[in-house]
Amino acid sequence: MRVIVDAFGGDNAPLEIIRGASLAVAEYGIKVILTGKRDEILQTAEKNGVNLDGMTIINAPGVISMEDEPRSILREHKESSMAEGLRSLAAGEGDAFVSAGSTGALIVGATFYVKRIKGISRAALAPLMPGINGPFMLIDSGANVDVRPEMLLQFAHMGSLYMSNVMGDGRPVKVGLVNVGTEDTKGGDLQHQAFMLLKESGLNFVGNIEARDIPFNVADVVVTDGFTGNVILKLTEGVASALMKNIKDIFMTNAITKAAALMVKPYLGDLKKKMDATEYGGAPLLGISKPVIKAHGNSNANAIKHAIRVAADFAQKGVIEKISAAVKPEESLSD
Amino acid sequence: MRVIVDAFGGDNAPLEIIRGASLAVAEYGIKVILTGKRDEILQTAEKNGVNLDGMTIINAPGVISMEDEPRSILREHKESSMAEGLRSLAAGEGDAFVSAGSTGALIVGATFYVKRIKGISRAALAPLMPGINGPFMLIDSGANVDVRPEMLLQFAHMGSLYMSNVMGDGRPVKVGLVNVGTEDTKGGDLQHQAFMLLKESGLNFVGNIEARDIPFNVADVVVTDGFTGNVILKLTEGVASALMKNIKDIFMTNAITKAAALMVKPYLGDLKKKMDATEYGGAPLLGISKPVIKAHGNSNANAIKHAIRVAADFAQKGVIEKISAAVKPEESLSD
Numbered sequence: 001m002r003v004i005v006d007a008f009g010g011d012n013a014p015l016e017i018i019r020g021a022s023l024a025v026a027e028y029g030i031k032v033i034l035t036g037k038r039d040e041i042l043q044t045a046e047k048n049g050v051n052l053d054g055m056t057i058i059n060a061p062g063v064i065s066m067e068d069e070p071r072s073i074l075r076e077h078k079e080s081s082m083a084e085g086l087r088s089l090a091a092g093e094g095d096a097f098v099s100a101g102s103t104g105a106l107i108v109g110a111t112f113y114v115k116r117i118k119g120i121s122r123a124a125l126a127p128l129m130p131g132i133n134g135p136f137m138l139i140d141s142g143a144n145v146d147v148r149p150e151m152l153l154q155f156a157h158m159g160s161l162y163m164s165n166v167m168g169d170g171r172p173v174k175v176g177l178v179n180v181g182t183e184d185t186k187g188g189d190l191q192h193q194a195f196m197l198l199k200e201s202g203l204n205f206v207g208n209i210e211a212r213d214i215p216f217n218v219a220d221v222v223v224t225d226g227f228t229g230n231v232i233l234k235l236t237e238g239v240a241s242a243l244m245k246n247i248k249d250i251f252m253t254n255a256i257t258k259a260a261a262l263m264v265k266p267y268l269g270d271l272k273k274k275m276d277a278t279e280y281g282g283a284p285l286l287g288i289s290k291p292v293i294k295a296h297g298n299s300n301a302n303a304i305k306h307a308i309r310v311a312a313d314f315a316q317k318g319v320i321e322k323i324s325a326a327v328k329p330e331e332s333l334s335d
Numbered sequence: 336m337r338v339i340v341d342a343f344g345g346d347n348a349p350l351e352i353i354r355g356a357s358l359a360v361a362e363y364g365i366k367v368i369l370t371g372k373r374d375e376i377l378q379t380a381e382k383n384g385v386n387l388d389g390m391t392i393i394n395a396p397g398v399i400s401m402e403d404e405p406r407s408i409l410r411e412h413k414e415s416s417m418a419e420g421l422r423s424l425a426a427g428e429g430d431a432f433v434s435a436g437s438t439g440a441l442i443v444g445a446t447f448y449v450k451r452i453k454g455i456s457r458a459a460l461a462p463l464m465p466g467i468n469g470p471f472m473l474i475d476s477g478a479n480v481d482v483r484p485e486m487l488l489q490f491a492h493m494g495s496l497y498m499s500n501v502m503g504d505g506r507p508v509k510v511g512l513v514n515v516g517t518e519d520t521k522g523g524d525l526q527h528q529a530f531m532l533l534k535e536s537g538l539n540f541v542g543n544i545e546a547r548d549i550p551f552n553v554a555d556v557v558v559t560d561g562f563t564g565n566v567i568l569k570l571t572e573g574v575a576s577a578l579m580k581n582i583k584d585i586f587m588t589n590a591i592t593k594a595a596a597l598m599v600k601p602y603l604g605d606l607k608k609k610m611d612a613t614e615y616g617g618a619p620l621l622g623i624s625k626p627v628i629k630a631h632g633n634s635n636a637n638a639i640k641h642a643i644r645v646a647a648d649f650a651q652k653g654v655i656e657k658i659s660a661a662v663k664p665e666e667s668l669s670d
Contacts (some may be wrong), residue, residue, distance in 0.1 A: 020486050059392070087456035092637055120399055131577075132577045132580065132581065136484035142515055145515060145522060145523045178566065179564075180477055180480060180561070180562060180565040186478060187562065188562065189479045189632065190482050200355035210569050211565070211566040211567075211568075211570035211573060212570065212572050212573040213573060213578075214573055215570075215573045215574050215576075215577035216573065216577060226515070227515060227522065227563065228562070228566055229525065230515040230546070231513065231515075231546040231563055231566060231567065231570075232546075232566065232570060233546075233573070234545050234546035234547035235546035235547065235549060235566075235567060235570050235571065236544060236570065236574050237547050237552075238547040238549055238550045238551065239550050239571050239574040239575055239578075240547060240578055241468045241547075241550075241642075242466075242550035242551060243574075243575055243578050243579075243610075244578075245467065245633060246467065246606050246609070247606070250602040250603065250606060251599065253602055256598050257598060257599050257602065259595075259598065260594075260595035260599045261595075262584055263591050263592060263594065263595035264586065264592050264595045267585040267588055267592065268585065271581050271582070271585060274581070275578075285551060
């Protein structure tokens with residue numbers, strides 16, 4: 001497997017990106033193609049002792065930042081490392097693409113340069129999130145603020161095929177629709193219509209799910225519009241972070257609590273790791289005709305390593321071919 | 336202050352309700368009017384040694400349950416303790432009303448029997464939630480799945496007046512609009528239009544807020560539609576509950592971690608109390624022309640006591656008069 005990696009995407013580029021790429025080459029034997037300023041990559045690697053064996057570089061003079069308008073990837077930033085990586089993916093120079101750069105630019109760029117799967121009306125960003133019994137997928141987490149019921153059905157199919165094949169053993173996974181109650185008739189028009197479509201979809205649809213039950217793995221694929229999904233993604237992070245701060249404060253209260261902290265420290269580390277979504281390797285951008293993975297903007301080398309591994313898995317398991325086959329002509333949507 | 340209390344609302348009615356009422360009479364000197372089956376109230380009180388001094392009872396033969404269709408409060412359940420309480424409130428037999436019964440029925444019943452404040456187009460359910468530095472208000476948490484931008488503006492005004500007067504010292508509080516990013520142009524049409532209205536509202540509007548920052552008290556009044564609000568309310572509960580379960584499991588790992596647990600136990604109890612929204616006394620139903628408080632369905636005596644105290648405060652601080660004054664004729668909406 002050959003994974004193209006945007007060496008200039010994210011807060012810690014390029015050093016942590018090339019470090020992560022180097023780890024992925026060494027640990028998984030994946031071939032990595034870096035995109036970005038060749039000279040700076042070589043200098044950074046040399047200065048920091050990063051081994052670039054097993055990697056090639058496609059030179060790209062520009063960088064698109066988080067502050068840049070997403071659509072600028074098609075215009076003033078079309079020479080950026082991200083744009084170059086996407087075009088290389090489209091041209092078949094690699095099997096998958098990873099970037100920790102601007103989410104908006106990645107969605108626009110992937111849609112324009114790599115194209116959507118035929119019949120899929122919207123690409124969806126689908127991060128894996130920590131549940132009490134393991135990861136679940138949230139689809140969509142913010143790429144599509146306004147959606148139609150048929151799009152939620154497509155999100156469900158795509159998420160289900162990904163989770164079943166990349167994260168599972170091929171068996172069907174549970175699909176749930178985020179709603180304000182579990183009864184069939186809850187929610188607004190979007191939920192009513194999506195519910196009916198999902199019920200008749202042939203998927204393992206567990207029905208409407210309440211947000212309270214999401215962290216308890218009530219579904220493996222949590223289907224929702226991008227506005228609600230974005231709130232779910234960020235609130236999970238916020239609540240966990242606020243609670244961990246409270247607990248840290250408790251442990252710092254006095255000598256006794258500080259001693260208690262030392263006694264549970266290794267286990268709290270495990271919990272932190274369990275809660276840390278970077279272990280799951282970033283979010284697939286589902287609906288694009290080739291595997292694209294969005295790594296977290298603040299990814300370190302370890303997160304990039306995992307993202308590259310997941311990108312290779314995504315390509316190897318043939319998920320996109322399975323999505324193509326699942327989108328029957330009569331289900332396809334026009335834009 | 337005279338607070339009418341639905342003695343047959345919620346999972347623990349009537350015993351915990353009348354116990355809570357008894358505590359409120361004793362601690363705050365509030366007069367309580369119970370609604371419900373008179374004989375059963377008297378028997379339950381006697382059997383459990385609950386002192387009914389300072390209370391009167393308005394007999395109501397029926398009960399509306401969580402499973403009943405909300406609109407049935409206007410028809411087959413119009414003799415229920417909740418309906419009777421709302422009509423008594425409308426008739427001026429008390430200054431505020433508390434129920435731990437069906438949220439849907441309470442919204443329908445309050446709107447029909449007590450009526451909305453003139454010019455207010457929707458009643459909103461506005462629970463107080465635990466933030467890292469104290470409670471904040473979420474408005475709306477589920478009464479209105481579909482809203483218009485002007486309704487969000489009214490929610491903001493109502494929430495602001497409540498938080499400023501009942502929970503604060505009268506000074507302006509921070510109002511934020513839930514969105515997928517902090518930039519002014521984020522979100523869909525609803526958010527764009529609401530943003531513009533809030534910007535020109537004269538409120539202390541801090542702009543768009545991300546869900547990640549909500550638990551950190553980025554706003555005192557968190558404004559959103561009822562669908563998103565319901566997700567925020569329930570996901571906060573779910574994530575906190577999942578994380579506390581993980582931490583509990585850590586403490587149960589072995590003899591050393593069990594010892595550590597004992598060392599921090601009192602502080603964890605404080606944290607649990609801090610996270611426990613029942614201490615804040617339930618959710619005001621804002622926009623109704625008299626004070627109505629929805630207590631949590633599983634309220635115990637202590638939660639009911641707090642809800643009665645908050646209901647009395649709500650009435651005493653003149654919040655409804657202030658909302659009426661704030662709704663200028665040109666801002667009022669037709670249904």
